[in-house]
Amino acid sequence: xxxxxxxxxxxxxxxxxxxxxxxxxxxxxxxxxxxxxxxxxxxxxxxxxxxxxxxxxxxxxxxxxxxxxxxxxxxxxxxxxxxxxxxxxxxxxxxxxxxxxxxxxxxxxxxxxxxxxxxxxxxxxxxxxxxxxxxxxxxxxxxxxxxxxxxxxxxxxxxxxxxxxxxxxxxxxxxxxxxxxxxxxxxxxxxxxxxxxxxxxxxxxxxxxxxxxxxxxxxxxxxxxxxxxxxxxxxxxxxxxxxxxxxxxxxxxxxxxxxxxxxxxxxxxxxxxxxxxxxxxxxxxxxxxxxxxxxxxxxxxxxxxxxxxxxxxxxxxxxxxxxxxxxxxxxxxxxxxxxxxxxxxxxxxxxxxxxxxxxxxxxxxxxxxxxxxxxxxxxxxxxxxxxxxxxxxxxxxxxxxxxxxxxxxxxxxxxxxxxxxxxxxxxxxxxxxxxxxxxxxxxxxxxxxxxxxxxxxxxxxxxxxxxxxxxxxxxxxxxxxxxxxxxxxxxxxxxxxxxxxxxxxxxxxxxxxxxxxxxxxxxxxxxxxxxxxxxxxxxxxxxxxxxxxxxxxxxxxxxxxxxxxxxxxxxxxxxxxxxxxxxxxxxxxxxxxxxxxxxxxxxxxxxxxxxxxxxxxxxxxxxxxxxxxxxxxxxxxxxxxxxxxxxxxxxxxxxxxxxxxxx
Numbered sequence: 189x190x191x192x193x194x195x196x197x198x199x200x201x202x203x204x205x206x207x208x209x210x211x212x213x214x215x216x217x218x219x220x221x222x223x224x225x226x227x228x229x230x231x232x233x234x235x236x237x238x239x240x241x242x243x244x245x246x247x248x249x250x251x252x253x254x255x256x257x258x259x260x261x262x263x264x265x266x267x268x269x270x271x272x273x274x275x276x277x278x279x280x281x282x283x284x285x286x287x288x289x290x291x292x293x294x295x296x297x298x299x300x301x302x303x304x305x306x307x308x309x310x311x312x313x314x315x316x317x318x319x320x321x322x323x324x325x326x327x328x329x330x331x332x333x334x335x336x337x338x339x340x341x342x343x344x345x346x347x348x349x350x351x352x353x354x355x356x357x358x359x360x361x362x363x364x365x366x367x368x369x370x371x372x373x374x375x376x377x378x379x380x381x382x383x384x385x386x387x388x389x390x391x392x393x394x395x396x397x398x399x400x401x402x403x404x405x406x407x408x409x410x411x412x413x414x415x416x417x418x419x420x421x422x423x424x425x426x427x428x429x430x431x432x433x434x435x436x437x438x439x440x441x442x443x444x445x446x447x448x449x450x451x452x453x454x455x456x457x458x459x460x461x462x463x464x465x466x467x468x469x470x471x472x473x474x475x476x477x478x479x480x481x482x483x484x485x486x487x488x489x490x491x492x493x494x495x496x497x498x499x500x501x502x503x504x505x506x507x508x509x510x511x512x513x514x515x516x517x518x519x520x521x522x523x524x525x526x527x528x529x530x531x532x533x534x535x536x537x538x539x540x541x542x543x544x545x546x547x548x549x550x551x552x553x554x555x556x557x558x559x560x561x562x563x564x565x566x567x568x569x570x571x572x573x574x575x576x577x578x579x580x581x582x583x584x585x586x587x588x589x590x591x592x593x594x595x596x597x598x599x600x601x602x603x604x605x606x607x608x609x610x611x612x613x614x615x616x617x618x619x620x621x622x623x624x625x626x627x628x629x630x631x632x633x634x635x636x637x638x639x640x641x642x643x644x645x646x647x648x649x650x651x652x653x654x655x656x657x658x659x660x661x662x663x664x665x666x667x668x669x670x671x672x673x674x675x676x677x678x679x680x681x682x683x684x685x686x687x688x689x690x691x692x693x694x695x696x697x698x699x700x701x702x703x704x705x706x707x708x709x710x711x712x713x714x715x716x717x718x719x720x721x722x723x724x725x726x727x728x729x730x731x732x733x734x735x736x737x738x739x740x741x742x743x744x745x746x747x748x749x750x751x752x753x754x755x756x757x758x759x760x761x762x763x764x765x766x767x768x769x770x771x772x773x774x775x776x777x778x779x780x781x782x783x784x785x786x787x788x789x790x791x792x793x794x795x796x797x798x799x800x801x802x803x804x805x806x807x808x809x810x811x812x813x814x815x816x817x818x819x820x821x822x823x824x825x826x827x828x829x830x831x832x833x834x835x836x837x838x839x840x841x842x843x844x845x846x847x848x849x850x851x
Contacts, residue, residue, distance in 0.1 A: 190540045191675075193514040194473040195844075197223065197501050198480070201492035202465045207458075209486055210467070211451045212274050218848035219475050221512050222454075223468040242456060245275060246449035248283050252442050255290045259431040264439050264446075269849045272443035274451055283441050286434065293430065297423050302354065304416040310357055310371045311409040334377040336370040336384060338391040348387045356380045359408035369408050447849050454847065470512050470844070498536070511536035514844035521546045523588040527825065531833050532840035538672040541836070545828060546592070548661055552824045554596025555654060556779035558635075559787060561608035562813050563597025566590050600780075605631025608809050609787030609794075635784040651777040658773025658831065659699055662766075665835025666692040672836055680734030683726075686762045687835050690726035695766050697723065727762055728755035769831050776827070779820060786812060 198220075202210050214220040256263065275283075310333055340348065342365040349358045356372035356379075370389075372380045459466040471479065480493050503509035513533045515525050524546040534540065557563070570590030572578040602621075607613040611631060618630035635650060637643050670689055673682035683689045697719050704710045726733065732743050732751055744751040790808035797804040 190543065192534055192536055192538060192540055192841075193516050193844075195470050195498060195511050195514070195536065196473050196476045197496040197498065198467075198469060198471050198476065199494040199496070200467040200483070202467060203487070203490045204460075204463050204465065206487045206490055207455055207465045208274060208448075208451055210483060210491070211454055212447065213483060213486055215447065215450065215847055215849045216270070217475075217479060218846050219471060219479065221470045221844055221846045223470060223509075243449055243452045245445055245452050248275075248280070248287075249442070249445040249449045251287050252283060252438065252445060255287060256438055256442060258290060258294060259427065259434070259438070261431055261435050261438055264442050264851060266849075266851050268439065268443045269446055269851050272440065272447060275441070275444040275448040279441060279444050282437065283445065286437065286441070289430070293423070293427060297420070297427065299354070300416065300420040300423050304413070304420050306354070307357060307409065307413045307416045311406070311413055334372050334374055334380070336380065336389070336391060337368075338370075338384075338389050339367050340384075340387055340389050342366050344387045348383065348389075351387070352380060352383050356383075357409075357412060359412045371409070443851075446851055450849055469847075472514055472516075510842040512844035513841040515540050515542055517542055520588040520592065523586050524549060526586075527828070529843050531829055532837055533843040534837075535672070535676070535839055535841040537675055538841075539668045539675075539836075541668060541833075544664055544668075544832075548828060548832065549589075549824055550592045550596045551657065552776055552827060553593040553820055554600045555657070555776050556820045556823065557593070557597045557783055557817065558600030558604045558780060559606040559608065559783065559812075560598045560601030560614060561606075561610075562809060562817075563594045563599075563601050565594070565813055566597060566817070567594025570594055603631070603633040604635050604784060605633075606784065606787050608805065609789075609791040609812075611788075611791070635781055636788055637781075647781065650780065651774055654773050654777035654780070655770060657776065658770055658827075661773075661827075661832050662769050662835065663692070663696065665832045666695070669836035669838070680730070680737045681838075684730035684733050686727055686730075686758065686765065687838075688727070688730065690723045690730070691762060691766075694720060694723035694727060694762070698766075699770075724759060724762070728759045730758070772827065772831055775823060779823060783812075783816065783820075786816065 200210065345358070345360065345365040345368070348368075352358060352370075352372075355376040356370055359369045359371070360367070368389075370380055370384060455465070476495060480495070483491055484493070498504050498511045501509070501511075504511055513536050515522075515528065515534075517525065521543050524542055527545055527549070528534070528542055554563075567590070569578065570587045570592075573580065573584045573587035573590060576584065578584075601607065602614060602617065605611045605614045605618050615630040618632050619628040622628050622630070622632055633650070634643060634646055637647055666687055669687045670682050670692065673679070673688070681688055685691055697716075701712070701716055705712070729751070731745075731754065735741075735743050735745070746754075790805065790812065793808065794801045794805040
């Protein structure tokens with residue numbers, strides 16, 4: 189049986205000039221977990237926040253992200269990080285120059301946008317009074333707009349426009365710019381009057397009975413609006429051109445500064461002197477030698493390395509620190525790892541249960557969801573996810589699981605003769621297969637009850653098989669628990685107790701005895717009573733026996749009476765748990781039977797639908813694949829957690845979470 193990956197503790201003494209290169213190397217390898225947990229999000233403290241404040245690389249990274257958003261450049265991802273290196277001084281210079289250009293463009297865009305907004309507001313308010321027959325003099329009472337019409341020396345027009353800035357709009361009313369209209373908000377009208385006087389503005393004498401807004405004022409505002417819109421369009425075009433010409437540079441800088449900012453964050457939290465940094469962390473033993481050799485070469489020998497076995501680490505020996513646990517598998521079995529860690533991490537040095545989980549999950553799902561057509565849907569989905577044709581975020585890494593359950597469902601579907609609920613499609617195949625072993629019949633395994641004696645026997649046999657599968661799963665869990673305790677030198681727990689050898693022997697013997705009675709018509713004899721009695725006694729009094737083996741006193745820690753009460757409770761718990769653990773697997777058969785019945789119902793409804801046959805078939809099978817698929821998956825996970833994991837997950841370890849660059 190495979191065990192968790194062997195680990196070593198490594199201590200590195202790194203020169204200040206080499207610390208960036210070493211941390212970049214460790215982050216790229218993604219195979220080193222800091223011993224002091226500084227990289228854990230749960231341990232972020234004031235010191236780490238202070239580190240962020242002293243991280244100019246992160247400041248540049250944040251500004252680059254803002255620039256990327258401003259230019260609408262596609263974001264990078266972790267794959268871009270993997271192909272990049274930390275930022276150099278040249279990268280910093282390029283980034284500063286680029287960000288300066290972006291900031292200048294931002295300011296110009298903001299100014300042009302604000303100018304356009306003011307012109308629009310002025311024009312809209314002026315137009316709203318275009319047909320209003322009131323004296324022009326009364327327009328001074330407008331809530332927003334203050335309008336001044338007059339003449340100036342054309343030579344000072346540009347200087348006046350610059351002087352009033354964003355406080356007002358100066359619109360030429362004639363071709364020679366000698367006549368102007370000045371519009372501002374009420375708040376800015378006094379400032380505007382001051383500027384106009386400074387440049388020799390002479391207001392027009394407008395007749396008191398003149399009503400409405402002069403046409404040349406509106407024309408001037410329209411011209412100014414077109415000019416402002418053109419200026420903003422030019423800036424937007426410049427912005428698009430900058431995005432096109434600088435996309436590669438910007439994405440490269442983002443990746444480099446993402447790496448550098450994370451390096452500085454880690455570096456700020458390391459133990460150090462003015463010249464040397466100290467790094468301690470865990471690394472898989474299989475990678476230790478090659479990585480240490482690479483780091484020695486990287487630093488040209490300017491690094492001190494010490495490697496420790498876990499049993500040489502004081503914090504591990506005294507129990508204050510757990511060795512991190514890493515599970516190493518191929519792509520198929522590895523896809524099931526998250527199911528393990530979602531329940532808890534195995535203890536370091538214990539049996540790795542992932543291969544068993546992969547096998548049992550695939551087997552149980554196939555039994556409960558047997559349909560060749562629907563299984564093919566899962567297989568096809570898994571293949572599309574595996575080759576990234578279908579992208580569903582982080583779910584793509586579970587593509588092997590979809591392929592595995594698809595294959596198991598297809599195999600079970602061939603046995604039950606179901607293809608999208610139809611039992612006719614696979615009939616020739618069933619006849620051909622069964623013909624090789626005797627009289628041809630279809631389907632190979634007939635789950636649909638039809639009231640006949642044969643179908644009832646088949647159904648009960650199917651339930652018996654599922655309980656048998658449960659017996660195997662429970663037994664594997666017990667064996668793992670026994671071996672784990674022996675590996676941890678906990679002999680008492682390995683030999684005695686509900687999940688120890690005594691409980692396992694009781695369970696196995698009772699199952700064999702029941703099978704013997706049912707199949708061979710044997711009766712219970714004295715030997716059966718002795719074996720059951722001895723194993724139950726060792727299970728009931730496992731705690732006192734364990735204390736005797738460990739030479740602990742007193743044997744009955746809370747007194748004899750309390751020990752007897754505890755033994756009775758242990759007896760009841762043992763009997764109830766083993767019974768419930770076995771009966772629980774009847775649900776596997778029940779779901780398998782329910783799936784067959786549901787397929788039959790969908791096929792029947794489709795035939796009754798006539799012209800809508802295909803639509804009913806597609807909708808019905810779609811609902812089954814999605815909803816029942818989820819329900820079956822949940823039931824399989826439940827069986828793994830409560831019937832399998834509960835046998836050996838008595839304590840949890842610490843998952844290996846190496847330092848790596850992310851985005």
